[in-house]
Amino acid sequence: MKKSSFRKVLVGALAVAVMFSMSACGNSTGTADGNSSGDSSAQSDSGKTKLYVVNWKDYGTDDKELMKQFEEENDCEIVNTYMQSEDDLLTKLKTSGSGEIDVCLPNCTILPAAIEGDLLEPIDTSKLTNFNSLFDRFKTQKECLGDDGQMYAVPVVWGSTAVAYNTDNVKEAPTTIKCLFDEQYKGKIAFRDDYNDAIMTAALALGQDPNNPSDLDAIKELLLKQKSLNKTYWQTGDEFSKLFASGQIDVGLMWSGQSATMKKDGEPIGFVVPEDGGIGWVDNFAIPKNSKNKELALKFIDYMISKDVQYKWSSNGGPAPSNQEAANAIDPDYAQSAAMDEASLNRLTFMEYRDDKTKQEWNDLWTEVKAS
C-alpha cells in the first residue's frame, strides 16, 4: 500500500459520513405561552390605516379573533413583525425608520436601555381608560418609568419562574424556595440549566437581592451543594414535562405558563411562588418615538389591557394578565395553577437588565458549578 492510503481512506470515509449524517439537530424552544397561530402576511386591499406591531410570534396580536374588534372599530389593520429576542427588538428600535413601528413589546431587561436611548414616547396614562384596572404594582412598574417620572411602557402580560411540585407526592405546597435545596427531595429535584435563573434562585434562598447579589461566593457554594440533589438540570420545557410525567421528579424550578398547561393536560402538578419569592418577567407595550400613528397606538394599548381582551388571551392558554379585573375573572383553578394572583405577583422579583460583563461573570460561575 502507498503512503497516502491513510488519507484516501479518510477522505472516502468522510464522504460516507457526510452522506449519511443528514440529520441536523437543534434545541427547539417553542413559544410555550403562545396560543392560536395567525397569518400576519395578509395585505389589505383597501387604504386602511396600518398599525405596525413588533411582537413575539403567536403572542396575542397575531390572533385574528382577538384583534377583530379593534380593527373594525378603528377601521385599521394590524401588521405584525416578529422579534427573535429582546436584543433583536432593541436593534429594531434603534435602526427602524420613521413610521416603521407603532407598537412594540419590550420586557424589563431592555426597557432601561430603550428609555435612556430616547427611543420611546412617554405614555399619557390618563388617556388609557383601562389603566386603573391594572394591578397596583404594574401602575408604577419601576422599569417602565423614566428618570423624569413619566411612564414609557405599559405592562401587559407577566409570568413567573418558581416552584412546581408533584401534588401526589408532595402533600403540602412548598412555602419556601429553599425546597429546591432540601436534602429530603434528593434525587427528585430538577433545577433549570440557566445561569440567570440558577443565580437568582440561589440568591432568593440566601436572602440576597436576586438582581444585585451581594455574595456570589456564597451563591456558588450553595449551588455546588445543590448539584448532587438533582435528578438532572433541565433545559427545554419538553425535557421537564417528560421527567415530570414519568414521575422522576417531585419538585423543580419551572415556568408558570408551562405548569398551567401541564395541569390542563391532567398532570398532578402544583405551582407556587413561595413566600421568599420567585423570578418574574413582564412584557410591556411601548410606542417608539418615530411612530406616525401615536394616537392609534395608544388606543391599541388601551385595547390590549382591557379586561375583555386580557381575559380571552389569558384563559386561552396565554400568560397572566396585568389587568386585575381580568385576572379575577379567570377560572380560579386555572389562575392558581399559574399563580396569577396578586399575592404571588407581589412576591416576585422581576428580571432586570444586565450588561455583558455581568452575564459572562454569572455564566462563568454557573459553568464552574456544572463542571465541578
Added chain:
Amino acid sequence: MKVNKKSAMTWPAMLMLLCFTLIPLLIMFETSFRSDETGTLTLENYKKFFTNFMYIKLTGSTLLMSLLVTVISLLIAYPLAYIMAKKLKGLKNVILVLTIIPFFTNQLVRVYSWLIFLQDGGILNRLFMSFGLAENGLGILYTRAAVVIGLTHAFFPYMVVTIYMALERMDDSLIEASMSLGASKWTTFKDVIFPISMPGVMSGVTIVFVPCLGSFVEPRILGGVNGTVIGTVIEDQFFQLYGWNFGAAIAFVLFALVLIFMGAFGALGRRWETE
C-alpha cells in the same frame, strides 16, 4: 492557458467550500480575537481560556471521554468489520445496512431513545429488575456512562465502515502466504492483517474522536448534571449569552486540538504501514 475541462467541473464544489467553509471559518477566527467591551482586536478571549483552570480541566475531561468512546468503538467495530470483510459472503450487506441505520436516524430521536431506554423505570431498568439484578433505579441515565453509551452508538458505525473498507481491499493471498510460512493465527493477525488495516483503523479513530470532542447534544441530554463538556460550554456561550467572541475562541482552541490529533493519528497510521 488551456482550461482543463476536468478541473472546471470541480469549481462548483470549490466555490461551496470557499463560501460555506473557509470564509465562515475565517470570520469566526476573527471573531475570536474581538473584545467584548471595545470590539477591538485582542487576545483576552484566549487569555481567559488559558488562565481559568476550569476550562483546561474541562477540555481534559472531554478529551478523556472522547478517547474512551474511541477505544470502545474500536473494540466493537474491529471484529465486526473483520467478520464482514473476510468471513461472510451474502450476509455482510445485511449487516452493513444494519450498522448504517443509526446514520439515518435523526440525532435527537436517537438521543431521546437512549433517554427512554436508560431512565429509571425504563426498558433496561425493568429488564434488570425482572431478572432480580436490580432493586431500584439503575441510575445510569444522567451520568458520564450514559454519555459514553450514547456517543459510542452514534459514532461506532463510522469505524466499522472505515475498517471494513481497509480489510475488504486487502489481498487474501497475504494471509495464506503468512499461514503457509508457519505463522500462527495470532502472528498473522498481529504482523500482517492489523498493520494493513491500519489506515482504516486510524481514519476510523479520527472520525469517531473528532465529533466526540465537539459533541454537546448527547452530553447535555444524557449526562444531566454530569453532562458538562467543552461542547456544552461553547453552546452556552453562543445561545445563552450571545458571547460569540469567547465562544469562538474556545471553538478554535478545540479546532487546534483536533488538527493536532488528526496529525498524530495520520502519522501513526503511516508509520505502521511502512514498517
